[in-house]
């Protein structure tokens with residue numbers, strides 16, 4: 001805790017002062033362009049890996065960067081998605097998984113999480129991803145973890161499409177969905193390329209976006 005308390009004092013003294021204008025502007029509202037859905041894992045710092053500022057990313061985090069398919073049951077993720085699309089008008093939704101994801105390890109080894117009823121249930125939302133990975137191999141193990149992480153991010157995009165607020169914007173081309181994977185060990189971020197059905201470096205996939213910006 002000491003590190004956190006000292007950190008707040010340091011923030012107020014230094015970073016806040018340096019960027020006071022930005023914070024004063026943000027004090028009365030936000031208009032992020034991106035809904036960023038990622039894992040709760042402590043090793044992911046969305047602001048740092050994207051080098052964005054406060055106010056740029058509307059962030060939802062949970063174990064396994066999971067988006068439950070739409071249902072009539074209200075949940076935190078569902079409400080956040082609805083708010084991001086309908087009120088904030090985000091134009092991009094990124095589901096960002098990461099290497100060494102404990103949630104995905106749990107999804108691949110249900111026995112390891114069977115004493116955790118909520119975790120077990122929650123990871124059921126990754127069942128389709130797991131089924132795809134299993135279908136391609138006789139046996140799955142740690143070597144298939146990255147494939148599982150990649151498939152999971154794609155699965156969650158499919159779930160996003162079932163949310164009416166997302167479906168409506170997709171129908172008129174007002175939102176794009178992206179599956180990303182962050183590699184903790186080397187800082188690389190890859191994204192799913194539909195054409196090649198593979199993950200490629202973000203800077204390659206978005207080269208066109210950057211050029212036209």
Ligand SMILES: [Zn+2]
Pocket residue numbers: 039040041063064065098100101102103104
């Ligand atoms: Zn994770």
